Amino acid sequence: MSAAGGGRLRLDIPRALVCCALTVALSACEREARRFDETAAKSVPAEPVRLSPLQPGGATPAPQMRNRAEDNAYAVSQGQRLFTAFNCVGCHAHGGGSIGPALMDDKWIYGQEPRNVYASIVQGRPNGMPSFSGKIPEAQVWQIVAYVRSMAGYLGSAAAPSRTDSMSAAGPEATRDPQPPRQTSTPQP
């Protein structure tokens, strides 16, 4: 082999390493996994949701939980499909709200954490939000939760839809900035 060829070979090693690292990183990426075999459990929240911030001896922070669907582009797009199929759009429109509250803004009556949104869907809420308890398999509720949160910009742009399925002045979900949540009215138990 000539000296020039050897020099080129030495140059290629770091590039090859970068390629390998990228391949490993991308193949481990959660974004594209399609978990079709998730068995449907009864749709009940894993733990009760607090409807009051008051607690004796000062508030203890609620335990953190992670919605697996929020890292997964397929799950979020399924949530987007179900949001229309189950007629969430009938009241919330495509996030802008009509007779139901808007979901893409910073106002959250019952909380914006995945667990809170899950509870609102499964339990229903006074003044019109129906309870979908037992009617939607648990995995699908989590998909809808992921999509609802994507509308207010809480999901990473890797997983949130980069193309809206409807006319929207706000642009696709992946491009939205997170809206700092604020409580706007007292939750009614």
Next chain:
Amino acid sequence: MSARLNFASSVLAALSGVAYGAPFQNALLPAGVQADHVHTLWLIMLGTCTVVFIALFTAFVAALWRAPRSTEETPPQTSRTTGTERGATRAVALGAALSIAGLLGLLVASVVTDRALAGLPLKDGLVIEVNGQQWWWQVTYAPGDPSRTFETANELHIPVGRPVLLKLQSPDVIHSFWVPNLAPKKDLIPGRTLTLTLRADTPGVYRGQCAEFCGYQHAKMAFLVIAEEPAQYEQWAQSQHDSAKEPADAVRKRGRQVFMESPCVMCHAIQGTRANARTGPDLTHVASRMTLAAGTLPNTRGHLAGWITNPQQVKPGANMPAVTLPADDLQALLTYLESLK
């Protein structure tokens, strides 16, 4: 079509039939006028290409045979040829002329077939709307006439001898509607309505298949076309138009209750009940159909139970979620669904 061609085509059909199980799906055995046109064109192309193949092969063998060979006495000829070879020029000119004539002939045959396909008289035609979606076929009869319209899935019944106008639509991605025995393919393009005309001339059950790759379960997106006598068709259409019967006994009543209380009701409709979602197939007369899950499973109680409790095993990626039910409830639900003839 000559008798010899007919014989050749039936031999080919029999050979290709070995590869297909029932139900019947075979482009070489046309059962309707449109498929007949396509089949004739196919035979013309097959005949032309066979002649070309034999002629070329014969010329090739003859050239090898006639090539000058060197022996011990005659050394190999290595001198360069100069000037034009008149024989070769003639042969190339003849070959080019024949190729152009053959291709032009095929072009004319293709255009004539296309005109014949477009020329099917549609007087007194039956209009059916077909919505191909991931991964099943929604079929609406008499669209736009609320007093006569009804919906079914993955199964078209058509009367023999009457032209049918299919309006093809897709709400998600591109699919393609193909019943080889009855008509050529036609794509379903989102946002557009395309039409396909056909007429079945021989009664029978013909299998159709999505012919444009459309995602994970493209292969399991089949349907059946049942061509039957007009009187039989009218009877079927009348029974499909009726709402679902009231459950006759306590088990079926319980089954209907299970349906309404479980995730089934979020996507499926049963006319005559409060279930009227339109995301999944209409189940008003589900028991009258021959297959489940778009031609994937035969419609039996056991397959239905498997499909409800674990659809992702049968058809991974389908939009039907697994529904877990207590054994008694599942049996009641199955009994109820089986009664929806």
